[in-house]
Amino acid sequence: MPASQLQDDFHYPPHALRLGARELLLTGGLFVLFGFLAPGLWTGRELFEPAADYRVPYELSNDYWLYERHLREASKDETAVLLIGDSVIWGEYVTREGTLSHFLNEEAAGNQHFVNAGLNGLFPLALEGLVEDFTHPVRRRKVILHANLLWMTSAESDLSSTKEQVFNHQPLIPQFSPPIPCYRAPFEKRISNLANRNVSLFAFSKHLQNAYFDQLSIPDWTMERAHAWQAPARHLLAGHLPEEPHEDPDRGETSSRHKSWSDGTRSPQSFPWVSPDESLQLAAFKRLTTLLLHRDNELLIIVGPLNEHMIAEGSLSAYRKLRSELVNWLQERGILHYLPRVLPSEHYGDASHPLTHGYRQLAHEIYPLPTFQKWLE
Amino acid sequence: MLFHTWTFLFFFLIVFGGYLALRPTRLWTSWLLLASYVFYGWWNPFYLLLIVYSTVLDFGVVAMMDRQQPGSSNRRHWLIVSIVNNLTLLAFFKYADFLIENLNALGANFPEASRLMPFGLEYLLPVGISFYTFQSLSYTLDFYRGTIKRERSFVRFATFVTFFPQLVAGPIERSKNLLPQFRHAPRITTQHLTDGLSLFLVGLFKKLALANYLALYVDLVYSAPGDHNSIALLFATICFAWQIYFDFSGYTDMARGIARMMGFNLMLNFNHPYLATGLGDFWSRWHISLSTWFRDYLYLPLGGNRRGELITCRNLLIVFLASALWHGAAWHFIVWGALHAVGIILTRTLERSTWYREHLPDTIKRLWVFAFVCLAWIFFRAETVGEAWLIVTRICTLDGAHPTTWPLPLGWLVLAAFAYQLSSLTAPTRRFVTSSPVRIATATCMLILLVFYSSSGGAFIYFQF
Numbered sequence: 014m015p016a017s018q019l020q021d022d023f024h025y026p027p028h029a030l031r032l033g034a035r036e037l038l039l040t041g042g043l044f045v046l047f048g049f050l051a052p053g054l055w056t057g058r059e060l061f062e063p064a065a066d067y068r069v070p071y072e073l074s075n076d077y078w079l080y081e082r083h084l085r086e087a088s089k090d091e092t093a094v095l096l097i098g099d100s101v102i103w104g105e106y107v108t109r110e111g112t113l114s115h116f117l118n119e120e121a122a123g124n125q126h127f128v129n130a131g132l133n134g135l136f137p138l139a140l141e142g143l144v145e146d147f148t149h150p151v152r153r154r155k156v157i158l159h160a161n162l163l164w165m166t167s168a169e170s171d172l173s174s175t176k177e178q179v180f181n182h183q184p185l186i187p188q189f190s191p192p193i194p195c196y197r198a199p200f201e202k203r204i205s206n207l208a209n210r211n212v213s214l215f216a217f218s219k220h221l222q223n224a225y226f227d228q229l230s231i232p233d234w235t236m237e238r239a240h241a242w243q244a245p246a247r248h249l250l251a252g253h254l255p256e257e258p259h260e261d262p263d264r265g266e267t268s269s270r271h272k273s274w275s276d277g278t279r280s281p282q283s284f285p286w287v288s289p290d291e292s293l294q295l296a297a298f299k300r301l302t303t304l305l306l307h308r309d310n311e312l313l314i315i316v317g318p319l320n321e322h323m324i325a326e327g328s329l330s331a332y333r334k335l336r337s338e339l340v341n342w343l344q345e346r347g348i349l350h351y352l353p354r355v356l357p358s359e360h361y362g363d364a365s366h367p368l369t370h371g372y373r374q375l376a377h378e379i380y381p382l383p384t385f386q387k388w389l390e
Numbered sequence: 391m392l393f394h395t396w397t398f399l400f401f402f403l404i405v406f407g408g409y410l411a412l413r414p415t416r417l418w419t420s421w422l423l424l425a426s427y428v429f430y431g432w433w434n435p436f437y438l439l440l441i442v443y444s445t446v447l448d449f450g451v452v453a454m455m456d457r458q459q460p461g462s463s464n465r466r467h468w469l470i471v472s473i474v475n476n477l478t479l480l481a482f483f484k485y486a487d488f489l490i491e492n493l494n495a496l497g498a499n500f501p502e503a504s505r506l507m508p509f510g511l512e513y514l515l516p517v518g519i520s521f522y523t524f525q526s527l528s529y530t531l532d533f534y535r536g537t538i539k540r541e542r543s544f545v546r547f548a549t550f551v552t553f554f555p556q557l558v559a560g561p562i563e564r565s566k567n568l569l570p571q572f573r574h575a576p577r578i579t580t581q582h583l584t585d586g587l588s589l590f591l592v593g594l595f596k597k598l599a600l601a602n603y604l605a606l607y608v609d610l611v612y613s614a615p616g617d618h619n620s621i622a623l624l625f626a627t628i629c630f631a632w633q634i635y636f637d638f639s640g641y642t643d644m645a646r647g648i649a650r651m652m653g654f655n656l657m658l659n660f661n662h663p664y665l666a667t668g669l670g671d672f673w674s675r676w677h678i679s680l681s682t683w684f685r686d687y688l689y690l691p692l693g694g695n696r697r698g699e700l701i702t703c704r705n706l707l708i709v710f711l712a713s714a715l716w717h718g719a720a721w722h723f724i725v726w727g728a729l730h731a732v733g734i735i736l737t738r739t740l741e742r743s744t745w746y747r748e749h750l751p752d753t754i755k756r757l758w759v760f761a762f763v764c765l766a767w768i769f770f771r772a773e774t775v776g777e778a779w780l781i782v783t784r785i786c787t788l789d790g791a792h793p794t795t796w797p798l799p800l801g802w803l804v805l806a807a808f809a810y811q812l813s814s815l816t817a818p819t820r821r822f823v824t825s826s827p828v829r830i831a832t833a834t835c836m837l838i839l840l841v842f843y844s845s846s847g848g849a850f851i852y853f854q855f
Binding site: 043 | 397584592607610826838
């Protein structure tokens with residue numbers, strides 16, 4: 014209805030934006046249409062040609078929209094096997110040519126395509142949220158899910174302690190239920206996180222910020238002195254998706270971080286493992302497994318191998334009890350799983366992350382297994 | 391609970407749903423009252439004690455006045471009780487620290503032990519106290535003058551004082567406008583809903599996409615005025631003029647929009663203030679609910695402009711100083727108010743002259759008013775008078791010691807803001823801007839920009855008052 018026809022005593026300033034019902038509906042419709050079209054159109058424009066061993070770059074670890082796009086692209090290949098997990102799958106100390114997926118690809122010699130679907134900084138509670146909202150292309154696929162029991166070493170790692178903690182990927186964890194005692198975000202933040210996870214346009218907007226605007230909101234980005242005279246739209250159109258650096262000083266065999274855990278002064282540690290019945294991370298991992306199965310995926314769980322050399326004798330039994338609990342649970346449900354042998358001590362960078370040789374050995378151990386070959390068929 | 395949050399969205403959906411369900415019953419006002427208390431208590435439940443106290447007292451005072459003969463001295467005494475109570479509350483929570491700070495400064499040479507200790511009230515300045523005390527006070531004043539009848543329902547009166555859309559930052563409603571609207575459940579038509587949604591969208595856009603963006607630059611420059619040259623300081627001041635307008639009028643738009651969706655009419659609070667052609671005209675367009683409050687309850691009772699030029703000037707000075715103090719207990723606010731008072735006093739005669747009214751182009755008048763208002767905004771925005779003075783002198787001396795930097799999009803934003811207001815002046819541009827396709831395109835762009843170009847920002851500027 015045109016503004017001139019609106020008869021009311023309600024005062025408006027001259028030429029204020031006043032929409033009638035039809036105009037509001039049309040506006041809403043156009044906005045929804047934009048929400049559907051814009052990410053798709055942008056996908057067509059944004060150059061994204063992931064290499065065989067592509068993984069989401071460390072700097073873009075919070076870019077869940079890009080993660081989903083990576084999975085979508087990878088899923089186009091019928092032979093793709095997705096390796097989902099935390100930084101153990103992603104490869105904390107190694108370059109992308111030093112990851113488990115890379116060495117599995119080497120072993121497969123082109124017969125299969127193993128995709129690194131790990132993300133740095135994840136843990137089961139966050140992985141659950143990621144799989145729930147950002148892995149829609151992962152249906153009726155072969156999926157290797159990594160179980161990292163490191164997250165149950167203590168109440169703090171398990172996020173079941175009552176002391177407030179700051180941790181990665183907060184938007185991905187359950188915001189309300191089950192309650193995470195150490196997560197004290199205000200109600201507003203939790204709702205906002207849920208909105209960002211469930212409205213794809215918001216996730217797309219975050220992708221643009223993460224990938225092109227130095228992880229800042231566009232207004233904040235324009236405030237940087239270096240960008241003061243740049244038009245954001247032009248910058249966006251001229252930009253490229255960031256990639257992993259060819260020479261990463263923090264990763265790879267030449268980096269100072271790529272060294273055995275026992276090279277320094279570290280000695281075996283005692284961990285106050287959480288009880289399997291009370292572990293939030295273990296419960297999340299179980300829910301995550303169920304979710305992937307409900308999506309008709311063919312699932313293989315790889316449990317560990319955790320760096321047992323780093324676990325003090327007294328705390329090994331608690332770890333093994335926890336591991337048995339998980340294995341029993343998997344067995345009861347007939348879920349295919351494999352427990353690799355513990356790697357030699359020098360192949361670990363810390364309690365859970367293998368180094369390049371460790372990943373190579375792991376792939377060499379897993380790939381020829383008859384069970385694995387049968388599963389791949 | 392801020393309007394531009396998810397929390398408020400959930401709150402409003404629940405309140406609106408309950409309101410629609412309860413409208414046919416007598417419980418709808420109680421529901422609105424409960425919602426308003428929840429809304430206010432969300433900040434700090436202790437604030438509720440104060441607002442309930444203020445409400446009970448003013449309701450009781452009017453009940454007592456109603457028992458007295460009109461014009462009797464007892465009525466006057468009860469009015470004084472209400473005025474003293476409201477102003478004391480305001481003074482205690484807003485000005486006690488300011489007073490102590492200044493007394494301590496005066497006695498700076500006295501021994502430490504003899505100094506007054508602050509109450510720590512800076513930590514407990516109830517949000518919106520200036521707004522709801524004035525609203526409540528207007529009820530007792532109007533009843534005393536005989537312009538309204540006594541409200542017999544406490545729930546209705548309490549809903550009037552605490553009505554959540556306008557509780558914390560206005561518009562400061564008059565009892566004769568808002569109170570009668572609570573007597574019967576208002577009709578809600580499609581037009582109410584569409585008007586409300588339109589207003590809310592505009593307000594949200596003003597706050598999140600415009601005011602918050604401008605604030606980034608203003609805060610950057612004003613936090614270290616010594617590190618910026620005169621052009622940057624001047625631009626930041628212009629940005630602040632728009633920031634405070636978008637911030638405050640954005641809040642008002644959202645408040646009016648929410649009330650409108652529920653079938654209530656709240657008064658217009660802003661009417662293109664930067665198109666004003668005189669300082670008096672500016673104050674008839676800026677924060678209209680406060681300007682008219684001071685006009686009706688202070689300026690006119692003091693004699694207005696009926697007792698000669700000198701008394702008029704005195705009245706204007708009193709009104710603007712009171713308005714400054716209403717904004718906050720700080721010298722820079724007082725200078726801001728004094729500047730406006732002096733500006734109006736000095737230009738009153740000029741503005742009434744035929745030359746000014748008929749021969750001086752409106753563009754020049756608007757430019758001069760905007761320049762003056764910006765000068766005054768420097769004192770409003772700066773933390774101290776000394777800092778404001780530093781900014782003024784640096785702008786005037788054309789200090790170019792530091793490179794000029796400002797974000798290019800911000801420059802376009804300011805130009806667009808001017809252009810939009812100016813477009814209301816001529817019929818063809820007005821027709822263009824209000825044509826249906828342009829409105830739809832504008833609203834869609836606003837929604838898109840809200841997703842991609844808004845900056846997370848905190849509370850509204852006027853919440854501190």
